[in-house]
Every structure is written in structure tokens, then in C-alpha cells.
Amino acid sequence: MIFRKLHFLIYILLCTMLFVTQSCDKIKQKNPHEKQDLTEINRLIDIGHQHYENEKFDSSYYYFNKAKYTAEIKKDTSRIIHTLSWMAQIQRNQGDYAGSETTSIEAFPLIANSNKFQYGETNIYIGLGYNYLLTNENDQAIYYFKKAINSKTDEEVKSDIINNISLALTEKGDFQKAIQILLPLTLKKEVKNNPQSFARVIDNLGYTYDKIGNSKAIFYLNKGLKTREQIKDNRGLLSSYYNISEHYKTRNPNLSLKYALLAYQKATKVNSVDDRLQSLKAIIHNTSGNELKKYSLAYLHINDSITKVRQKAKNQFAKIKYDSTLEKEENLKLKTQKILQDEEQRTRNLFLYFVVAIIILISILLSNFLIAKNKREKIKASYTTEIRISKKLHDELANDVYQTMAFAETQDLAKNENKEILLSNLDGIYSRTRDISRENSTIETGIQFIPNLKEMMSGFNTEKVNVLTNGMDKIHWKDLDNNKKIIVYRVIQELLVNMKKHSKCSLVVITFKKDKNKLQIDYTDNGIGTVNNQLNSKNGLLNMENRIRAAKGSITFDTKSDKGFRVGIIFPIES
Structure with missing residues (x-):
């Protein structure tokens, strides 16, 4: 029955492709109108903006680059500059300052060769100014901010640019000049009528006064904070909290x-990684003991993560540009090639149909094979679990039950001492029975999954052992199917049971991360570690490995005894 449906599907596919091919030449003869070309450019730009708003920066960059290429074909200078400014902004946001500078400079010839003001010119200069400000090249930043002021833009934007110039002067150490620029800004109607701009100006004024130890600093900083609280400017509040924290750094720890903690909370809310790191530095400076350790670990984790993410983003941006260049070259080649004869095209299409049919057939067969294999692995994992439970019952309970029975038969239970021993033995047997039951009981995979998981892990916290988790609440657990939730629960449980029995550690850190469509769990403790032959003898860990592989995942063990015990687990979130 399956193969009959398959033949029918292939037949329909071939007919459809043949129809499309026969219509292809007619479609190619139609030349698109200018309006259609402009509509396509605007459509790509709109998609780029949508992805940017959703913080899908690689997709946003891709569509802006595609819009730029389409605008180049149409020789639409204004839209080319507009797309370049947004591409540069995305690169700058991702820490690719060199790439952002290169992209911005691409617009210079277009601006220079145009005899009229181009939309996006101001943004190019402002973007370069920000770029140099973030890389501490303050003279260059001031130069491009001034070019932005000299371009055709409104007074409100000019006020913001002047504010940025004052910030560059402050970072340069030219505090008096920065103050001379900022004070008149506080009186301009464009600034006073815009609470957000006004708050930025007086906050920068307070920040600059603080640099020279002027007592007016805290007045302006608090005024900026109050204004931002009134308009609920989250990003602005983040800046105010941090600047006030720096003001009190030596005066009132x-x-x-x-305020450093408030800045960190706000940076987390607005998802600003750089500001989170900056806030953590201030927190670390004012903490000690366990709190210092906690925030230091958070700083290291975030710093490592953002370095990897930004490097990946740089590579992705470079690849998009490289692919675009290849696409241009390929299109030029296609334009110079002769049109293939109709009979040749039909022959190739027929060959393509045959290949597609074979691929579909192989895909279905391979899918059925993998499904059957996965079922066998699940059955094997269940069988292994049953064997493990049986062995636990035999090894941990059978002998104790027998000895307790023998004690009850041979000893005088009328004596309080013997009665206490019997009760103690029975209590021990009950505790171990309860532990085995918990290890293999039904696991709630609904809304109580995370609370139950946390409760289970907290059960391993003792006066001597501290179990820490990181990133658990950032995972979208609802995307994980129930079977994999059970695997996560059991694997973590097995690791902690193994730790309790063998590790002799004082600290356990379990980190959860999502990398694309994969869930990564890293377990680390500072115990005595293990070696490969000991690892192979631990049935619990072998059973855990079987569970992971049944979910099409991978597991790695770091068995260096001088570095504790480390386990890395990765498996796909979707089936």
C-alpha cells in the first residue's frame, strides 16, 4: 500500500515539473517593469527590518544584503546606502567593529559621486561615529559625528549627535569642553521637549561632572534617573543605574x-550582554565570599558565551557577503551563456525527475529504517533499565532483608536494644527502597517538570555538597518532547547519584545551553574524578549513555582525575 502511494506521488511530481518546465520559456521572455523592481527591493528591506526587530540579526543582515544587491542592479543609490547603514549597524551590534567599518566605507563612493543628498548618508556617519566611540578611537568618532551634523538632518537628531560628541570628549579626558557642550544642550527646546533626549544629556552631564569630582554630579545623575523612571525608558535606566553605581564606588560601597545590581537586572531584561558584563564588574568589585564567586562565575560564563556568539556572527556575515559575490559572478556567467535547446532541457528535466523519484524512495526507506532502529534502541534501553533495577534490588536490598529476618528470628526482641536495632535496619531498607522507587518512578513532563527537576536536584544539596545550576530557565522546555524530558531528568539524576556515591566533591555545576536546535548539558564537579576502567564498571553511567544515544545524542566524559569529573551531553531538541 505504501509503495502504491509512493508511485502516485512520483507521478504527480513528474507531471507538475514537466508543466512548469514547458511554461518556463514564456515566463523568461517577460521583462519586469521598474515598479516591480522597486517593490521587490522594498519588500526585502521590510523583511530585513522585521528580522531586526525580532533580534534575528543574521537573517536581517542576509535580507539587507540581498536588497542591496537588487538595488545595485537597479542603480538605486539611496536604497544601497540605506541597506549598507543597517548592515553596518548589525555588525556593530554583534561586536564586529572592523566589518562594520568596512561596510560603512562602501557607501563613501556613492555619497561622493552623487550631486544631491542621499537618504541614509547621515546614518552612515553616525554609525561610523558610534563604531569609533566603542573602540576608543575618540578623535575619529568626533570627526564623523561632525560630518553627520553637517549633513541635512533635523535639529533633534543634531542635538543627539552633539550629545555623542560630548561623550567622546569625556572619554578622551577633555571634561571641560564636554561640559561646555552639554550645558547649552539642556536649554534647547528640542532636548527639553523630548524627555528621552533630555535624560541622556543630563545623565552625561552628571557622568562628566563625576569624572572631575564635581559635587553637582549626583544631582544631574539623580535627575536623569527620575526622568527615565517617569517615561519607563529601560535602556536609559540601565545607564543611570550604572553611572550612579560608579559615583558611589568609593563613597558608599x-x-x-x-545600583550595580539594578543595572544588571535591567541589562538582563533588555538583553544587553555588554551592559550585563559591565554591571557584573561593578558587582564583583563590591562583593565577597559566596556572592563574589557566584557573580564571577556568571561573568566568566557570559563572557565566554558572547565571545563565541560574536565570532560565529562575524563568520556568518563574511559568508553572506562571500556567497553574494559568488551569486553576482554566477549571474554574470549566466547572462553570457547561450540558451539551451528545448530538447536538451527536456532531457535534463527527465533525468532530474528520475533523480528526485529515487531520492524520495530512498528517503522513505531510510526514514522507515531509522524509525525501526530507534524503536529497537528504546526497547533495549528499557530492558537495560529493568536489569539495573533488578540488580539494585538484589545487591542493595536482598542481603539486608535476609540479615534483618535472621536477626529477628535469633534475637530477643523483647529487649529494647534489639528492638531499636531491628527498627533501624527496617528504616534503612525502607529508605533505600524509596530511593530506588524515586529513581524509576513516573516523571511529570507538563508544567511541573521544571519544579520537580529542581526539587530533585536540591535533594542532593548537603552541608558538604553544593549543587549549582546555570541557564535552566533560559531553555524553552515546552519545545522538548516528553521522552527527552524524561531522559534529561534521569540523566541528571544518574549523574548526581554517581556523584553522591563516588565523587567526594564539594561543588557541582550543571549548565544548560541551547545551541541552534540542540540542547547542551554540561556537568562538572570538583571531586576525585575517575579513570576509564572505573567508568566502564559503573552500570548507572552506561545506562545513562544508552539513554542519550537512544535520543540521537552524544555524551563525552572527561576522566582526568586531577580535574574532577566532567560530562558533556548534546542532543537535538526536535525529534
Whole structure:
């Protein structure tokens, strides 16, 4: 029955492709109108903006680059500059400052060769100014901010640019000049009528006064904070909290810590990684003991993660540009090639149909094979679990039950001492029975999954052992199917049971991360570690390995005894 459906599907596919091919030449003869070309450019730009708003920056960059290429064909200078400014902004946001500078400079010949003001010119200069400000090249930043002011833009934007110039002067150490620029800004109607701009100006003024130790600093910083609280400017509040924390750094460490924590919370809310790192530095400066350790670990984790993400983003941006270049070259080649004869095209299409049919057939067969294999692996994992439970019952309970029975038969239970021993033995047997039951009981995979998982892990916290988790609440657990949730629960449980029995550690860290469509779990403890032959003898860990592989995942063990015990687990989120 399956193969009959397959033949029918292939037949329909071949007929459809033949129809499309026969219509292809007619379609190619139609030349698109200018309006259609402009509509396509605008459509690509709109998609780029949508992805940017959703923080899908690689997709946003891709569509802006595609819009730029389409605008180049049409020789639409204004839209080319517009797309370049957004591509540069995306690269700058991802820490690719060199790439952002290169992209911005691409617009220079277009601006220079145009005899009229181009839409996006101001943004190119502002973007370069920000780029140099973030890389501490303050003279270059001031130069491009001034070019932005000299371009055709409104007074409100000019006020913001002047504010940025003052910030560059402050970072340069030219505090008095920065103050001379900022004070008149506070009186301009464009600034006073815009609470967000006004808050930025007076916050920068307070920040600059603080640099020279002027007592007016805290007045302006608090005024900026109050304004931002009134308009609920989250990103602005983040800046205010941090600047006030720096003000109290030496004057009042407790207040400094309070505002640093507020800055960290706000940076987390607006998903600003650089500001989170900056806030953590301030927190670390004002903490000690366990709190210092906690925030230091958070800083290291975020710093490592953002370095990897940004390097990946740089590579992705470079690849998109490279692919675009290849596409241009390929299109030029296609334009110079002769049109293939109709009979040749039909022959190739027939060959393509045959290949597609074979691929579909192989895909179905391979899919059936993998499904059957997965079922066998699940059955094997279940069987292994049953064997393990049986062995536990025999090894941990059978002998104790027998000895307790023998004790009850041979000893005088009328004596309080013997009665206490019997009760103690029975209590021990009950505890181990309960532990085995919990290890193999039904696991809630609904809304109580995370609370139950946390409760299970907290059960391993003792006065001597501290179990920490990182990133658990950032995972979208609803995307994980129930079977994999059970695997996550059992694997973590097995690791902690193994730790309790063998590790002799004082600290356990379990980190959860999502990498594309994969869930990564890293387990680390500072115990005595193990070696390969000991690892192979631990049935619990072998059973855990079987569970992971049944879910099409992978597991790696770091068995260096001088570095504790480390386990890395990766498996796909979707089936």
C-alpha cells in the first residue's frame, strides 16, 4: 500500500515539473517593469527590518544584503546606502567593529559621486561615529559625528549627535569642553521637549561632572534617573543605574552595589550582554565570599558565551557577503551563456525527475529504517533499565532483608536494644527502597517538570555538597518532547547519584545551553574524578549513555582525575 502511494506521488511530481518546465520559456521572455523592481527591493528591506526587530540579526543582515544587491542592479543609490547603514549597524551590534567599518566605507563612493543628498548618508556617519566611540578611537568618532551634523538632518537628531560628541570628549579626558557642550544642550527646546533626549544629556552631564569630582554630579545623575523612571525608558535606566553605581564606588560601597545590581537586572531584561558584563564588574568589585564567586562565575560564563556568539556572527556575515559575490559572478556567467535547446532541457528535466523519484524512495526507506532502529534502541534501553533495577534490588536490598529476618528470628526482641536495632535496619531498607522507587518512578513532563527537576536536584544539596545550576530557565522546555524530558531528568539524576556515591566533591555545576536546535548539558564537579576502567564498571553511567544515544545524542566524559569529573551531553531538541 505504501509503495502504491509512493508511485502516485512520483507521478504527480513528474507531471507538475514537466508543466512548469514547458511554461518556463514564456515566463523568461517577460521583462519586469521598474515598479516591480522597486517593490521587490522594498519588500526585502521590510523583511530585513522585521528580522531586526525580532533580534534575528543574521537573517536581517542576509535580507539587507540581498536588497542591496537588487538595488545595485537597479542603480538605486539611496536604497544601497540605506541597506549598507543597517548592515553596518548589525555588525556593530554583534561586536564586529572592523566589518562594520568596512561596510560603512562602501557607501563613501556613492555619497561622493552623487550631486544631491542621499537618504541614509547621515546614518552612515553616525554609525561610523558610534563604531569609533566603542573602540576608543575618540578623535575619529568626533570627526564623523561632525560630518553627520553637517549633513541635512533635523535639529533633534543634531542635538543627539552633539550629545555623542560630548561623550567622546569625556572619554578622551577633555571634561571641560564636554561640559561646555552639554550645558547649552539642556536649554534647547528640542532636548527639553523630548524627555528621552533630555535624560541622556543630563545623565552625561552628571557622568562628566563625576569624572572631575564635581559635587553637582549626583544631582544631574539623580535627575536623569527620575526622568527615565517617569517615561519607563529601560535602556536609559540601565545607564543611570550604572553611572550612579560608579559615583558611589568609593563613597558608599553598599549604595554602589545596590545600583550595580539594578543595572544588571535591567541589562538582563533588555538583553544587553555588554551592559550585563559591565554591571557584573561593578558587582564583583563590591562583593565577597559566596556572592563574589557566584557573580564571577556568571561573568566568566557570559563572557565566554558572547565571545563565541560574536565570532560565529562575524563568520556568518563574511559568508553572506562571500556567497553574494559568488551569486553576482554566477549571474554574470549566466547572462553570457547561450540558451539551451528545448530538447536538451527536456532531457535534463527527465533525468532530474528520475533523480528526485529515487531520492524520495530512498528517503522513505531510510526514514522507515531509522524509525525501526530507534524503536529497537528504546526497547533495549528499557530492558537495560529493568536489569539495573533488578540488580539494585538484589545487591542493595536482598542481603539486608535476609540479615534483618535472621536477626529477628535469633534475637530477643523483647529487649529494647534489639528492638531499636531491628527498627533501624527496617528504616534503612525502607529508605533505600524509596530511593530506588524515586529513581524509576513516573516523571511529570507538563508544567511541573521544571519544579520537580529542581526539587530533585536540591535533594542532593548537603552541608558538604553544593549543587549549582546555570541557564535552566533560559531553555524553552515546552519545545522538548516528553521522552527527552524524561531522559534529561534521569540523566541528571544518574549523574548526581554517581556523584553522591563516588565523587567526594564539594561543588557541582550543571549548565544548560541551547545551541541552534540542540540542547547542551554540561556537568562538572570538583571531586576525585575517575579513570576509564572505573567508568566502564559503573552500570548507572552506561545506562545513562544508552539513554542519550537512544535520543540521537552524544555524551563525552572527561576522566582526568586531577580535574574532577566532567560530562558533556548534546542532543537535538526536535525529534
